[in-house]
Amino acid sequence: MKDNSGYISKRKFMEELRRYQNGSVSRRHFLGVTGLGAASAVMGAAIPGLRPTAARAQTDIGDRVILATWPNYHDPENFEIFTETTGAYTQVNVFGSNEEMLAKLQAGGSGWDVFVPTNYTITTYVDEDLIEPLDLSRLPNYDPSAFNPRFADAGTVNGTVYAVPKNWGTTGFAVNSDHEGGSAMSSWKAFWDRTRDDFSGRTMVHDYQLTTIGNALKYFGYSFNSIAEAELADAEQLLIDAKPHLFAISSDYQPAMRSGDAWLTMCWTGDGKQLNVDMPEIRFVLGEEGGELWSDYYAIPKSAPRKDAAYALINFLLDPEVNAREVLAHGYPTPDQRTKDLLPEEILNDPILYPAEELLSALEFGAAATLTDPNRAELMARFKSA
Amino acid sequence: MTRRERNWLLLAPAAAWFFIMLILPLSFVFVFSFGERGDAGGYVAAFTLEQYANLPARFAAFKNTLILAPLGTAAAMLIAYPLAYQLAVRTDPKWRLILLVLVIVPFWTSILIRSYAWIYILGGQGIPRLLESIGIDDVRLIYTPFAVLIGIVYGYLPLMVFPIYVALDRLDKRLLEASADLGARPMTTFFRITLPNSIPGIATGCMLVFILLMGEFLIPALLGGGKVFFVGNALVDLFLQSRNWAFGSAVAMTLIVVMLVTVTLYMRLIARLNTQRDSDVSLM
Numbered sequence: 001m002k003d004n005s006g007y008i009s010k011r012k013f014m015e016e017l018r019r020y021q022n023g024s025v026s027r028r029h030f031l032g033v034t035g036l037g038a039a040s041a042v043m044g045a046a047i048p049g050l051r052p053t054a055a056r057a058q059t060d061i062g063d064r065v066i067l068a069t070w071p072n073y074h075d076p077e078n079f080e081i082f083t084e085t086t087g088a089y090t091q092v093n094v095f096g097s098n099e100e101m102l103a104k105l106q107a108g109g110s111g112w113d114v115f116v117p118t119n120y121t122i123t124t125y126v127d128e129d130l131i132e133p134l135d136l137s138r139l140p141n142y143d144p145s146a147f148n149p150r151f152a153d154a155g156t157v158n159g160t161v162y163a164v165p166k167n168w169g170t171t172g173f174a175v176n177s178d179h180e181g182g183s184a185m186s187s188w189k190a191f192w193d194r195t196r197d198d199f200s201g202r203t204m205v206h207d208y209q210l211t212t213i214g215n216a217l218k219y220f221g222y223s224f225n226s227i228a229e230a231e232l233a234d235a236e237q238l239l240i241d242a243k244p245h246l247f248a249i250s251s252d253y254q255p256a257m258r259s260g261d262a263w264l265t266m267c268w269t270g271d272g273k274q275l276n277v278d279m280p281e282i283r284f285v286l287g288e289e290g291g292e293l294w295s296d297y298y299a300i301p302k303s304a305p306r307k308d309a310a311y312a313l314i315n316f317l318l319d320p321e322v323n324a325r326e327v328l329a330h331g332y333p334t335p336d337q338r339t340k341d342l343l344p345e346e347i348l349n350d351p352i353l354y355p356a357e358e359l360l361s362a363l364e365f366g367a368a369a370t371l372t373d374p375n376r377a378e379l380m381a382r383f384k385s386a
Numbered sequence: 387m388t389r390r391e392r393n394w395l396l397l398a399p400a401a402a403w404f405f406i407m408l409i410l411p412l413s414f415v416f417v418f419s420f421g422e423r424g425d426a427g428g429y430v431a432a433f434t435l436e437q438y439a440n441l442p443a444r445f446a447a448f449k450n451t452l453i454l455a456p457l458g459t460a461a462a463m464l465i466a467y468p469l470a471y472q473l474a475v476r477t478d479p480k481w482r483l484i485l486l487v488l489v490i491v492p493f494w495t496s497i498l499i500r501s502y503a504w505i506y507i508l509g510g511q512g513i514p515r516l517l518e519s520i521g522i523d524d525v526r527l528i529y530t531p532f533a534v535l536i537g538i539v540y541g542y543l544p545l546m547v548f549p550i551y552v553a554l555d556r557l558d559k560r561l562l563e564a565s566a567d568l569g570a571r572p573m574t575t576f577f578r579i580t581l582p583n584s585i586p587g588i589a590t591g592c593m594l595v596f597i598l599l600m601g602e603f604l605i606p607a608l609l610g611g612g613k614v615f616f617v618g619n620a621l622v623d624l625f626l627q628s629r630n631w632a633f634g635s636a637v638a639m640t641l642i643v644v645m646l647v648t649v650t651l652y653m654r655l656i657a658r659l660n661t662q663r664d665s666d667v668s669l670m
Contacts, residue, residue, distance in 0.1 A: 099427075099627045106428050106629070124426050201526065207612045209627070248529045248611025261510040261528065372426050377628030378443065384623070385446035385615040 064089045065309035068101060068115040070296070072270070073167075075329035082316050088309050096251065097208060098371060105130045105301055112301050113310035116166060119154035119295045120210075120366035126157045132300040133160045138311040141318035143338070151295040151335035154365070163297035164318065167332040169269035170355065170363060171211050171292035174253075176263040178281050185264075188218040188287035192242055195264065200245040204253045204265035209380035210366055211266055211292060212239070212249070218289045225367040232379055239383045249384060257282060273331045273352045284352045286359045293363035295335065412642075418635035427629025437636035444637055447620040448644065454531065454606075454616070455599035458538035459546075459592050465539060466546035466591065471580075473547075474554035486551070489544050497541055501608045504540070508533050508609070529611025537605040542598065546591040553587025554580070589656040593649065600645055617641050 071094050079090040093112065095101050098121045104110045106128065117125060125131035136142060142164050144152065155163035173191055177184065181198065185191060195203040205212045214224040216235040226232065247262045256262035257275055267275070272284030298317065300310045316322060320338040327334050327343060333353045334340060340348060348354060370376065387395075422432040473485055492500060506512055508527040517525050527533055557580065565575040603618030617637065624634035 097627065099629060102427065103626050103629050106426075128426055243613070246613065248613065250612050255505065256509070259506075259509050259511045374423060374628065374630065377623075377630065381620065381623055381628070382443065384612060385444065385450075385620070 061086055061088050061309040061312045062306050063087060064091055065113045065306055065313050066091045066093065066111055067313065068093045068095060068104075068110070068112040070095060070116060073116070073330050073332070075325045077329075078317070078322050078325055081322070082313065086309075086312055086316075088312065090313065105303070108303065110301065110303065111305060113304045113306045114313055115299055115301060116296050117163060117299055118366070119297070120368050120371050122154055122163055122297065122299070123157055123368045124372060125299070126162060130302055131162050132302050132304065132307070133162055134164065134300065135311070136161060139164065139315045139318065141315045141320075146336050146338045148335040148337075154295060155297050155299075163299035164314065165335045166296040166298050166317075167327075167330075168293070168295035168335055169332050170286055170360075171215070171266065171268055171294070172272065172284055172286040173215075174257060174265050174267035174272050174275055174282050174284050176257065176260070176279075176282050179263045184283075186285060186288055188215055188289050188291065191264065191287065192216065192219045192238060195242050196245050199264050201247055202261075202263040203242075203246050204248050204250060204256060204262045205246060206251045206253075206266045207249050207384075208251055209376050210370055212383075213376055213379060214292060214366070214370070215266060215287070218287055218291055221289055224290060224292055224364045225370040227369055227373045227375065229375070232375060236379050236383065239379075240386050243383065243386055269352065270330060270332045273350070276352060286355055286363070288362070290362035290364060293360065293365055295365075415635045415638050418631055419639045421632040421635075423630045423632050427631075429631040429635075432632075437633045438640075440633060441636065441640060444617070444620050447615050447617045447637075448640075450531075450606075450615055451600060451602075451617045452644075454534060454538070454614070455596055455602075458535055458542070458599055459596045461535065462539045462542050462546045462595055463550075463588060463592055466543055467550055467584075467588070470547050470550035470554055470587075474551050474557075475559075475580075489547050493544060498604060498608075501537055501541065501605055504533070504537055504609055508536070528609065529613060531610070531614050533609040534606050534614045537609040538599060538602070541605060542595045545594050545598070549590035549594065550584060550587040553584040553590075557583050585656070585659055589659075593652065596652075597645065597649065600641065 065088050067090055069092060074092070079092070083089050098118050101115060101117065102121060102124065105125070122131070147165050151168040152165045155161055155165060175185055179199070179202070185194065213232070213235055216238050217224060217226050217231060219238055220231070220234050222231045222234070247256065253262065253265040253267065254271055254275060257265055258279065267284060269284070275282040276284055298314045300307060300314070304310050317326065320336065320342055323334060323336060323339040324342040327339060327347070331353070418429050419437055420433050420435070422430045422434060422436070424430045473482060477485060505528060510528075513527055514525045561579050562575055565579050570578065601618050602616055603622050606614045606616045606619055621634055621637060624630050624637060
């Protein structure tokens with residue numbers, strides 16, 4: 001028999017099956033290599049009778065659920081387990097910014113069942129009547145007392161719970177210490193000054209007004225959330241002045257930091273951790289002046305077509321065992337004490353993931369007005385087209 | 387059924403398509419452009435010229451587009467012409483089909499993935515690294531207007547090659563022989579016969595590429611590093627970031643008007659060149 005590259009030979013299939021039985025490869029690897037995973041997924045979708053039998057036992061929540069979330073923010077294995085136990089397949093839509101999520105929900109017809117808004121967007125969703133009040137009796141895995149209130153409060157608006165906490169993190173900067181020349185950066189002042197000096201042509205800022213303008217405001221010691229005209233004018237001056245020295249305005253900064261093209265970038269916790277693990281010379285720094293602290297939530301849009309499946313998925317992801325696997329996969333800190341109890345010591349002691357309290361206290365949560373302020377949006381456009 | 391009725395019936399699907407997919411959405415954009423931005427973004431009905439008065443705020447985006455789009459079109463034309471000429475006039479017909487297919491092959495993969503590949507080719511570990519090894523240091527390619535130009539020419543080259551190829555392929559080769567027999571040198575033959583006869587192909591190719599480039603946003607976003615800002619990028623930001631639908635609609639309407647004007651001027655120019663060519667030919 002000729003070995004056809006597109007298909008798997010009988011012999012190879014048996015080898016893979018034996019490896020799987022021995023436990024030397026994971027079920028995911030086995031299903032992927034043999035093509036059985038794809039085949040059963042396709043058939044499962046086409047023929048409801050082939051769906052895992054467990055689905056029959058429980059209340060039927062339908063055959064799928066659509067989740068709108070951020071890149072690299074889940075463990076795919078968890079979704080497989082969810083499909084096995086409920087029969088519902090999780091379709092993941094990935095987004096680049098909260099504005100984009102809001103724009104899609106405002107336009108209508110998104111089809112999402114669950115989405116992952118950041119703290120400062122939730123009041124806007126409530127005002128726009130786009131978000132469903134949560135029936136907590138359908139989320140038995142949600143135990144408010146287990147969550148750090150700091151990262152749970154924004155989910156409650158006027159006494160009604162609209163969203164339950166997922167993860168939190170910070171926005172600092174990542175710097176390649178090989179190029180710091182002995183004087184380590186620790187502030188936003190240094191970030192912007194050295195961008196216009198020995199880091200010229202090597203700095204990246206986010207393509208995101210909230211953080212890029214916010215961290216320019218911190219240079220002057222203003223609030224990250226300022227919408228005061230005079231303060232924004234100072235920030236604009238700084239941004240325009242720094243622009244010729246920037247390597248790029250982009251939120252996709254990992255490739256350039258890894259290749260060595262960029263030496264300094266605004267950076268979110270998880271990216272900072274991933275860069276630092278692979279390249280220890282890249283440090284993650286929280287600016288002394290402060291900066292952003294954020295928390296993400298699970299919520300259900302008013303327009304969700306499959307609400308039963310939405311509650312089932314959120315409840316599943318709040319299970320501490322499941323959540324611990326999520327954290328190990330994406331690397332963002334969790335506000336859930338029950339989950340933290342299951343995590344290895346080295347994660348909980350990691351200064352990037354769980355910074356010292358005095359560094360955290362300088363940070364600010366983004367505000368709703370910061371996101372929707374038209375002047376900040378126009379300032380960003382002037383900066384990008386300057 | 388009369389012939390007339392039959393004609394209408396045959397046109398009905400296209401007419402319905404253009405009405406639903408073009409006229410209707412465009413009239414929304416037109417109406418929105420006189421409105422205002424809602425407090426949390428979106429659109430609030432109003433009648434104001436404020437959005438149009440605010441257009442100078444996107445002057446740089448229009449300027450960048452109106453410089454780089456013609457430049458990219460011209461560069462693509464200069465590179466595509468010799469290639470199309472080689473394929474249509476010089477290549478042995480038995481190889482022609484294979485070579486033409488090779489020109490299309492890149493279209494089988496998404497432009498997003500191909501542009502992403504250029505990030506690595508133009509990045510520090512790519513071409514600059516090669517140049518360094520032969521002693522040319524500190525070359526910065528990625529995230530510059532030049533990188534955007536390379537991406538544009540790369541992405542749109544096939545669209546330029548094909549119309550020119552078709553024009554040259556249709557060229558009656560006996561004219562070239564006649565020209566040579568009458569003692570014209572190859573260069574004279576090229577400029578008096580080949581080039582004038584391929585003008586319709588060049589015109590079509592340039593128009594195709596130019597119109598698409600005026601609305602381009604992906605290549606500047608990926609290869610310009612957010613620093614090379616086209617009207618397309620301004621529109622993406624206005625609709626997906628600041629959610630200012632009213633101003634976004636005004637910018638979109640303006641882009642359409644700018645395009646109509648430039649394309650009309652361009653077609654006039656081509657029509658004049660064509661009448662000139664026809665009178666030249668009749669003189670011969």
